[in-house]
Amino acid sequence: MIPIAIYHCNIGIVSRGKGKSAVAAAAYRSGEKLTNEWDGMTHDYTRKRGVIHTEILLPSHAPPSFSDRATLWN
Numbered sequence: 580m581i582p583i584a585i586y587h588c589n590i591g592i593v594s595r596g597k598g599k600s601a602v603a604a605a606a607y608r609s610g611e612k613l614t615n616e617w618d619g620m621t622h623d624y625t626r627k628r629g630v631i632h633t634e635i636l637l638p639s640h641a642p643p644s645f646s647d648r649a650t651l652w653n
Contacts, residue, residue, distance in 0.1 A: 605652045609633040616653040 593599045602615040606622035610630035614621045635646055645651045
């Protein structure tokens with residue numbers, strides 16, 4: 580028997596109208612500290628454990644500044 584990986588994708592909507600923030604969600608998932616430029620709140624998840632890998636993949640025509648997570652999500 581050959582072990583195989585089973586791919587799973589979970590997609591959720593982050594709605595500012597429901598009090599949520601895409602910047603906060605990005606900070607949580609990446610285990611980083613990001614500041615939301617819209618409301619000035621800083622979301623610090625640098626002490627979160629279990630984040631094994633984070634990466635931002637961009638198309639070749641995307642602005643290089645989008646490789647910074649804070650710029651991308653603000």
